[in-house]
Amino acid sequence: RGPAPPPSAMLSQDAAQLVGLANEGGWGSLTDLHGRVGYDGASRRIVAKPGEELAAKLRAAGLRELSVKAWLKEPPTVSAADLLSAALAKMKLAEPGDAIGADMEVFVAGGSIYSKCWVRPSCQSGNFIAKRAKAFGAAQWMLVSLDAGRPMRLAHLPSPGSSLRACDEAWRLQLAKDAVDGRPQAFRLTLPGKFAHFDLTFPIPQWAHRRMLAFGRQVPSRKCICSYDISEGLVAEASSFLEQQLWMKKTTS
Secondary structure, X not given: OOOXXXXXXXXXXXXXXXXXXXXXXXXXXXXXXXXXEEEEOOEEEEEOXXXXXXXXXXXXXXXXXXXXXXXXXXXXXXXXHHHHHHHHHHHXXXXXXXXXXXXXXXXXXXXXXHHXXXXXXXXXXXXXXXXXXXXXXXXXXXXXXXXXXXXXXXXXXXXXXXXOOHHHHHHHHHHHHHHHOOOOOEEEXXXXXXXXXXXXXXXXXXXXXXXXXXXXXXXXXXXXXXXXXXXXXXHHHHHHHHHHHOOOEEEEX
16 A cells, blocks of 8 residues: 555646645556656645646645645734734733843834844834843844833833744734735736746745745845745735735836
């Protein structure tokens, strides 16, 4: 008896990711699907033939279907307003801001270069994502309320019970805040040929990076934070993911 077929996750109606498949030797007797797997780095994709219902074909072949969100361990889908509102409500119950000390930086949106948006608080008022470098280990991230530059209240990230990295939760909150404020972060989409170029000027959480790798591959950044090349058959799905899950705005060139 051969090994069980790998699970599959539908990336679109016409493309599926095969999960945990090192090579087609792990397919056992599923010879009718041999030769159809596209290998791209760690990704193993299979694309529908014209007129083929791929999901039904894979189920009939014995492949167990996973949702993409479950496979990549993505957080629940929420609106930008709901995510930000929940975080601000927790901050109101958190510790006074003076406990943070004077060496933090806050993210002030509006600039085109991510690194230059981080500044020491001076006269800012409102709610901000903040970070503080530590002598050892990763930076400390938080959501902080400022009054004329003075920290009034803060909530440390990640939130209690969260499985996300602190920076991932902070970046997602900033993306939500920018969308709610009417100035969503943008991604640049160009279609030069077989692969579409996705260029992001703001960092995305690790779970979102995994989704983009499922759609395509990461390439050296094209004068931005990170760049991906996505096959033309998954451009719409990749764009929709960034727009709906991270509330980003598409620009084209």
